[in-house]
Amino acid sequence: MKILTYQQARTALKRNFGEESVPESMLERIEKTFGEKLTPEQVVDRILQDVKTRGDEALKEWTRKLDRVHVEALQVTEEELQGASIEPELHAALQQSIGRVEHFHQNQPTSGWINHTEAGALGQIVRPLSRVAVYVPGGSAPLISTLIMTAVIAKVAGVPEIIVATPPDKLGKVHPAILVAAREIGIQKIFKMGGAQAIGALAYGTESVPQVDKIVGPGNTFVVLAKRKVFGQVGIESLPGPTETLVIADETASASFVVADLLAQAEHVGAEPVLVTPSEKLLYAVQEELESQLSALPEPNQGWARESVKERMKIVIVENLQQAFELNNIYAPEHLCLLIENPWEHLGLVESAGGVFVGEDSMEALGDYIAGPSHVMPTGGTARFSSPLNVRDFQKIISVVGVNRKTLQTTGPAAAQIARAEGLEAHARAIEVRLQE
Ligand SMILES: NC(=O)c1ccc[n+]([C@@H]2O[C@H](COP(=O)([O-])OP(=O)(O)OC[C@H]3O[C@@H](n4cnc5c(N)ncnc54)[C@H](O)[C@@H]3O)[C@@H](O)[C@H]2O)c1
Ligand SMILES: N[C@H](CO)Cc1c[nH]c[nH+]1
Numbered sequence: 001m002k003i004l005t006y007q008q009a010r011t012a013l014k015r016n017f018g019e020e021s022v023p024e025s026m027l028e029r030i031e032k033t034f035g036e037k038l039t040p041e042q043v044v045d046r047i048l049q050d051v052k053t054r055g056d057e058a059l060k061e062w063t064r065k066l067d068r069v070h071v072e073a074l075q076v077t078e079e080e081l082q083g084a085s086i087e088p089e090l091h092a093a094l095q096q097s098i099g100r101v102e103h104f105h106q107n108q109p110t111s112g113w114i115n116h117t118e119a120g121a122l123g124q125i126v127r128p129l130s131r132v133a134v135y136v137p138g139g140s141a142p143l144i145s146t147l148i149m150t151a152v153i154a155k156v157a158g159v160p161e162i163i164v165a166t167p168p169d170k171l172g173k174v175h176p177a178i179l180v181a182a183r184e185i186g187i188q189k190i191f192k193m194g195g196a197q198a199i200g201a202l203a204y205g206t207e208s209v210p211q212v213d214k215i216v217g218p219g220n221t222f223v224v225l226a227k228r229k230v231f232g233q234v235g236i237e238s239l240p241g242p243t244e245t246l247v248i249a250d251e252t253a254s255a256s257f258v259v260a261d262l263l264a265q266a267e268h269v270g271a272e273p274v275l276v277t278p279s280e281k282l283l284y285a286v287q288e289e290l291e292s293q294l295s296a297l298p299e300p301n302q303g304w305a306r307e308s309v310k311e312r313m314k315i316v317i318v319e320n321l322q323q324a325f326e327l328n329n330i331y332a333p334e335h336l337c338l339l340i341e342n343p344w345e346h347l348g349l350v351e352s353a354g355g356v357f358v359g360e361d362s363m364e365a366l367g368d369y370i371a372g373p374s375h376v377m378p379t380g381g382t383a384r385f386s387s388p389l390n391v392r393d394f395q396k397i398i399s400v401v402g403v404n405r406k407t408l409q410t411t412g413p414a415a416a417q418i419a420r421a422e423g424l425e426a427h428a429r430a431i432e433v434r435l436q437e
């Protein structure tokens with residue numbers, strides 16, 4: 001755990017996606033798997049190229065090598081989908097989550113507009129994408145909730161065809177709760193594939209996997225790098241990678257809640273929990289509480305959290321809350337949790353974050369499952385320029401230009417002027433030929 005001053009944190013928290021150092025443990029795992037020293041980027045290039053040229057065969061081989069399982073049929077069969085069952089309590093919880101995510105996104109304004117006036121018409125029409133894929137992580141835990149936090153929003157946007165990709169478990173199966181949630185949402189096509197190989201298959205298409213228009217959803221470093229590389233071939237929504245949380249807490253915060261929130265995210269592979277506080281008293285209380293909550297966690301959760309917390313957790317001591325929010329805006333975290341007195345009064349200081357969790361009853365873990373907004377949020381500092389997954393990510397806007405002769409007469413000469421300044425004579429004439437009529 002690192003304890004930093006405000007000045008040190010100004011440099012330490014500044015990030016540029018793709019430039020962060022790769023953990024030694026990941027490089028070692030790569031060397032073990034590939035038998036040579038490669039960067040994650042080189043690994044992803046190799047996998048994408050192979051899937052592009054050899055299709056299903058490559059996909060299955062990479063699944064065997066990286067997920068250590070052989071899958072005969074990549075697509076989940078109708079029997080598997082219809083036969084999946086889970087505890088009624090979990091089923092009801094999934095239904096509640098689906099309902100709340102759907103309701104939240106139905107509130108997002110997304111309609112188009114066309115203004116018909118005496119000058120003619122101008123506007124924007126909105127169309128859903130035709131075929132999208134949602135990636136549901138499954139490397140270390142089957143993220144059932146991520147299916148809800150992606151596919152339900154695609155449904156609200158009106159996408160007719162939604163495809164799911166998720167890594168198979170060691171028996172070559174998809175978690176039954178993912179299948180039940182898929183049934184509830186009305187999804188039929190689910191593929192047992194993960195990592196960069198899944199992204200390649202969806203971007204290029206294979207014998208079994210249809211090429212999609214856009215791939216959305218979070219994942220580990222390999223998934224995120226692959227998404228970035230196939231952008232252009234297909235659309236992507238943003239770069240939601242390993243999760244991160246910045247908690248701003250003052251002396252009024254409960255150390256127990258602060259630690260609970262930091263540990264909840266530390267439980268994710270590669271997570272980065274950061275605490276920023278002006279209170280030394282809270283700092284000592286948090287250090288004590290951390291040990292006690294860590295040892296109370298059951299294995300294997302404790303193992304992940306311990307590794308993450310010890311290696312990755314940062315605590316920053318600041319002079320006041322103003323400094324805390326400045327650091328937040330430099331870091332641009334996926335999640336910002338406000339455990340301070342009068343949190344609503346400070347919301348205006350937030351310039352960048354995937355989501356803000358205001359007050360001690362709005363913990364981020366609730367947002368992960370059921371609050372309403374998608375838990376798919378930008379990481380790695382990309383919250384400076386991108387947003388949480390939302391309905392607009394599944395739609396496109398088409399501009400509509402239908403002005404009339406009156407507008408042509410008032411705007412045409414200016415347009416022709418600009419065209420000639422660009423040296424584009426044919427453009428100017430295409431306008432002027434109408435003006436002469
Ligand atoms: N930002 C968000 O909105 C958000 C939301 C949910 C989850 N997440 C993040 O998603 C991530 C999920 O990661 P995960 O690993 O559990 O699942 P994952 O499904 O993203 O990745 C698993 C896949 O990675 C590939 N892989 C693993 N090791 C590899 C190696 N050495 N070389 C090449 N490929 C390799 C395998 O193909 C495997 O199928 C977590 O970091 C979590 O924090 C982020
Ligand atoms: N906190 C993760 C990234 O926002 C999402 C998640 C899924 N399941 C649990 N948590």
Ligand SMILES: [Zn+2]
Nearest residue numbers: 264265268368
């Ligand atoms: Zn989480």
